[in-house]
Amino acid sequence: MLAPMPDMTAYKEAVRLGIARAMRADDDVFLFGLDVDDHLGIQGTTLGLAEEFGAKRCFGTPLSEDAMTGVAIGAAMAGMRPIHTHIRMDFLLLCMNQLVNIAAKAHYMFGGQVTVPMVARGIIGKSWGQGAQHSQGLHSLFMHIPGLHVVAPATPQDAMTCMMASVADNNPVVFVEHRLLYNREGPVDISAGASTIGKGRVCREGGDVTIVGISNMLHDALKAAALLEQANVSAEVIDPIWLAPLDMDLITRSVEKTGRLIVADAAWTACGASAEIVAAVAERVPGVQVARIGFAPTPCPTTPSLEKAFYPDAVTICVAAMRLAVPEASIPPFAAMAEDMQQDPVFKGPF
Numbered sequence: 425m426l427a428p429m430p431d432m433t434a435y436k437e438a439v440r441l442g443i444a445r446a447m448r449a450d451d452d453v454f455l456f457g458l459d460v461d462d463h464l465g466i467q468g469t470t471l472g473l474a475e476e477f478g479a480k481r482c483f484g485t486p487l488s489e490d491a492m493t494g495v496a497i498g499a500a501m502a503g504m505r506p507i508h509t510h511i512r513m514d515f516l517l518l519c520m521n522q523l524v525n526i527a528a529k530a531h532y533m534f535g536g537q538v539t540v541p542m543v544a545r546g547i548i549g550k551s552w553g554q555g556a557q558h559s560q561g562l563h564s565l566f567m568h569i570p571g572l573h574v575v576a577p578a579t580p581q582d583a584m585t586c587m588m589a590s591v592a593d594n595n596p597v598v599f600v601e602h603r604l605l606y607n608r609e610g611p612v613d614i615s616a617g618a619s620t621i622g623k624g625r626v627c628r629e630g631g632d633v634t635i636v637g638i639s640n641m642l643h644d645a646l647k648a649a650a651l652l653e654q655a656n657v658s659a660e661v662i663d664p665i666w667l668a669p670l671d672m673d674l675i676t677r678s679v680e681k682t683g684r685l686i687v688a689d690a691a692w693t694a695c696g697a698s699a700e701i702v703a704a705v706a707e708r709v710p711g712v713q714v715a716r717i718g719f720a721p722t723p724c725p726t727t728p729s730l731e732k733a734f735y736p737d738a739v740t741i742c743v744a745a746m747r748l749a750v751p752e753a754s755i756p757p758f759a760a761m762a763e764d765m766q767q768d769p770v771f772k773g774p775f
Contacts, residue, residue: 433612435605436468438580441614442587443470443507447477450505453591454481457492457509457545466509467547467606493519493544497527497596500542505591513546513600514560527596528571539594543587549602549640549690550731556723561639561691566598567668567700573621574668576600578642580610582619582665589618600667602640602690607769622669626678630660632749633684635741636675637663638697641688641717647765648741655742655756657749667697675701676708684713684748688741693718715744738762 433441447453455473457466461484465471474482485492489510496506510516516523527540548561566574573595577586583601590597627642628649637645642663649659660678664671679685685705687698698716705712717736725734742758 431611432609433580434468435580435583435601435608435610438583438612439469439587439601440465440471440473441612442584443591444473444476445584446505446507446588446591447473447481450591451481452503453505453507454499455507455509456483456485456496457507458487458511459484460509466511467603469601469606470509489515489518490522493522493527496542496544497522497530497540500527500540500596501530501538505541505543507543507545507591509545511547512558513548513562514557516544516546516562516566516598523566523572523596523598524569528569531595532571540596541591541594543590543597543599545599545601547601547603549604550724550735551603553726553728553731554724555726559724561600561689561719563598563600563639563667564691564696564700567670567697571595572668573597573666574600575621575666576602576639577665578602578605578637578639578663580608580612581616582663584612584614585616585619586665589621592618593621600639604640604768608643609769619665622666622671624662624664624666624671624674626660626674627663628659628661630658630682632658632682633686633745634660634662634675634678634682635745636685636687636698636701637661638667638687638689638691641690641736643768644736644738645688645741647738647762648745650765651738651742651756651758651761652745654761655746655750655753657745659745664701670701670704672701672704672708676705679705679709679712683709683711684745686715686717686741686744686748688717688736690735691718692721694721713748715748717741717744 461474
């Protein structure tokens with residue numbers, strides 16, 4: 425059996441607990457994918473599962489994303505609930521036809537007689553120079569497809585409860601995990617049930633500007649809000665959690681109060697999650713001031729100096745917030761101010 429979870433739990437442990445609880449609750453749940461049963465356990469998210477549940481319910485697969493996704497879809501149609509681990513979201517591109525044309529559409533095309541309750545895990549984000557083909561945040565591609573649900577939990581608590589909700593969902597779910605979250609710790613109520621699909625959360629209240637932080641960018645948004653407070657700018661921070669379905673009512677209520685919106689995403693801004701949220705708010709809140717923050721418009725670089733310019737952070741968010749909220753004011757030295765704050769957990773390879 426897996427060891428009891430401490431009060432403060434790492435994100436990777438919370439993912440593991442969510443999977444384990446789903447597998448204990450339903451014998452039809454199984455976990456498979458590249459290296460899920462090896463000694464590293466996908467950053468620790470699958471450690472102990474093969475020992476507890478056996479090789480028939482937790483097993484490694486060949487490096488064949490398209491075929492293995494077909495296995496997941498077929499098993500789901502037959503009444504099982506597979507959790508398919510792809511390691512990197514970039515590799516989901518190799519099974520797009522399976523996900524987009526089959527998994528997402530089967531329920532509709534068979535007149536509701538078929539469901540595809542499967543979870544496709546994909547890791548996004550930088551680590552140590554993984555570069556253009558291993559660092560991409562492609563979640564907006566899946567948000568675009570009716571029939572797919574997309575979730576990007578940013579806290580250990582949500583990692584556990586969203587995993588349970590995803591496994592229980594009768595729709596296929598793309599489960600987004602940012603590498604830089606794995607070693608981040610937070611409180612976890614191990615007795616909590618599955619989260620509510622499609623519901624976000626206000627993480628910090630404020631009145632001058634709304635900041636929506638997607639996935640790991642939530643923590644940059646919270647850090648930015650603390651820095652902005654020193655500049656007398658009050659930021660409200662929202663974690664959408666679920667990207668499809670998206671809790672637009674929650675975001676809209678906040679923007680109606682603040683009149684300003686910044687969306688920070690661990691991905692490109694063009695046609696991205698940030699673009700969708702900004703457009704949806706603009707349709708609902710006349711006169712809102714908006715800004716999108718995300719990757720620079722180039723492929724993901726590998727060198728640290730280019731990574732620093734490519735990836736946004738709390739300082740990027742602060743500058744955008746000042747320009748919206750107090751455009752006449754000079755920009756405080758946020759970079760220097762941020763150095764005095766607690767640093768984020770360091771990612772440790774190999775993935």
